[in-house]
Amino acid sequence: MALKVELKPNERIIIGSVVIRNDEQRTRFFIEGDAPILREKDILTPATADSPAKKIYLAVQLMYLAGSATHQHEVYFQLVRDFLQAAPSALPHVSEINNCILSSELYKGLKSAKKLIAYEAELIENAKRV
Incomplete structure (x- = not known):
């Protein structure tokens, strides 16, 4: 179809x-x-990936476009490690992305990475209130 x-x-x-x-x-x-x-609306470029979560999304996007979960593998995991070090509460979101990548569902991984971007924005907004 x-x-x-x-x-x-x-x-x-x-x-x-x-x-x-x-x-x-x-x-x-x-x-x-x-x-x-x-x-x-779903495309990020290096110039528009201006936050840690958006950089993670960009890495997953590049994996998806290359058709390979190993493409950008090292970059992705370094970004995830840095993100989780700064925001350990994001682990459920990162785990969801990781599961998508491991099961070769890279488009679903992009959708999960969008949730991470929204969560990051929420964290930043909460930090501004404090």
Whole structure:
């Protein structure tokens, strides 16, 4: 079954290792086959990965796009170690990401990493109140 994708004007999408940018009009197309796909709203770049949790997300994103859990493996685990040292309460979120990576469910790992980003924002907000 094909994946139906609708792109807004000028929206970007990554399919495999290619970035596609839409023209000025809304577009609908169907993707048949198996390739990593990320919509613009889910893409982080090194410049936009401006927090520890976002850097973890970026590492998982690069694993997903490469189709390999071993890609960025060392970088990912160093980032996770540093994050957990600063925020041990994030262990359940990190464990969820790790389980996704170990079971080769890298897209689910990205979703779990988004939860970690939200948790990090919550921690920062709580720290500002204190």
